[in-house]
Amino acid sequence: MTPSAYIDRHSDDLLALLRRLVAIDTTNPPGLSYDAITALLTKEVAAAGLAARRFAIPAALLKKSLPPEQHAYPRFNVLGKLAAPGAKKTVHFNAHYDVVPVSGTWRHGSPFSGAVDGGWIYGRGTSDMKGSIASLLLALTALRATRTAPKLNVEVSFTADEETDSVLGAGWLVDHAPIRPDYAIVMEGGELNQVCCGHNGTLWLEVTVHGRAAHGSTPEKGINALEKMSALVLALGDYARRLEKRTFVTPEGKTMRPTLNVGGEFSAGPGGKINTVPSLARFTIDRRVLAVENHPAAERDLRAFLAAAARNIPGCKITVTKISENFSCFSKPTHPFFSAMAGCVTRVRKQKTVFNVSTGFNDMHFFASHLKIPTLGYGPGGEDYHAIDERAKVKELIASAKIYAELLTTFSG
Numbered sequence: 001m002t003p004s005a006y007i008d009r010h011s012d013d014l015l016a017l018l019r020r021l022v023a024i025d026t027t028n029p030p031g032l033s034y035d036a037i038t039a040l041l042t043k044e045v046a047a048a049g050l051a052a053r054r055f056a057i058p059a060a061l062l063k064k065s066l067p068p069e070q071h072a073y074p075r076f077n078v079l080g081k082l083a084a085p086g087a088k089k090t091v092h093f094n095a096h097y098d099v100v101p102v103s104g105t106w107r108h109g110s111p112f113s114g115a116v117d118g119g120w121i122y123g124r125g126t127s128d129m130k131g132s133i134a135s136l137l138l139a140l141t142a143l144r145a146t147r148t149a150p151k152l153n154v155e156v157s158f159t160a161d162e163e164t165d166s167v168l169g170a171g172w173l174v175d176h177a178p179i180r181p182d183y184a185i186v187m188e189g190g191e192l193n194q195v196c197c198g199h200n201g202t203l204w205l206e207v208t209v210h211g212r213a214a215h216g217s218t219p220e221k222g223i224n225a226l227e228k229m230s231a232l233v234l235a236l237g238d239y240a241r242r243l244e245k246r247t248f249v250t251p252e253g254k255t256m257r258p259t260l261n262v263g264g265e266f267s268a269g270p271g272g273k274i275n276t277v278p279s280l281a282r283f284t285i286d287r288r289v290l291a292v293e294n295h296p297a298a299e300r301d302l303r304a305f306l307a308a309a310a311r312n313i314p315g316c317k318i319t320v321t322k323i324s325e326n327f328s329c330f331s332k333p334t335h336p337f338f339s340a341m342a343g344c345v346t347r348v349r350k351q352k353t354v355f356n357v358s359t360g361f362n363d364m365h366f367f368a369s370h371l372k373i374p375t376l377g378y379g380p381g382g383e384d385y386h387a388i389d390e391r392a393k394v395k396e397l398i399a400s401a402k403i404y405a406e407l408l409t410t411f412s413g
């Protein structure tokens, strides 16, 4: 039997495993049930024939990296390895197992039901991205059951915290885990006939404007932080218009532009009153960084603009702090790894493949930018990510399993 025929015959196994994964509520924040899900995943990776290991994040590192309200929630990452006879290169498959919080009323009752209905499987995490985990595990099981040797060594990681910042998940993995990949597939970002070759990044800053308080009846004695902030926000409008002129045309022909949004919770700080000159004002900047932009350069440029703009506003003193960031990444899809994957997608789905760039970020940048290896995004995906009635299409779960198996049996690097 071929791996593909095996996958067709065992689609129920894939759905049963996905249902078990979805039933374990791994909502992040705060990071629920990570112990339970990684225990199950470690067992499943071993059952698929890989050497499996679970890594617990040391308590000291956890306390340093997470806010206090999350200190009681342990973090784990799962790693599996399979040496293929004669293979020279190694491919690394990655998925995150955490999910975003749920709200609202779901069509099938519980958001963790895994109900199958009309060719779709419903539940939080079905599309983002426990479905990818179930697809990959069936692909590996199919190779083992049909005694089909992969042409690449295989590494598999299931990691924490992608829905927050991945610092203790994929971020920890690329720095600390015993991995040596030549290629990486992060199993989201590209789906259907689209193979993802990069994603945008985010840079989130908070700007505090410092003024001087005075009585509201004598405003000339103070420095009004709110007025200074308004002038600064207007100046940022010019900067946003300048950014708009930078364009990037993706391999599929889509034009993308960097963006900047000012927002946040505006506050005059403690002591803000109608009859007081505000001594403090605060806002945030959400800068979306293009896949091809240099992230540190983008930050330097924005900080320099803010400093210069503040200097041009008399009495405007600011401090700028970083709230968080996610690096962008882009791999030119000219490497044979990309054409091999596109070929597999085309053969299995019988549809021409295109290379896309994802507007949202995922964990690809840890492999593409940090490890500097060819990295693509591909998985079964689905509908209503992060929303009510999140679901994955059964047909696509099966197709992704076949595509992963096809790549492992046809591409040797």
Ligand SMILES: [Zn+2]
Binding pocket: 096, 128, 129, 162, 188, 362
């Ligand atoms: Zn995701």
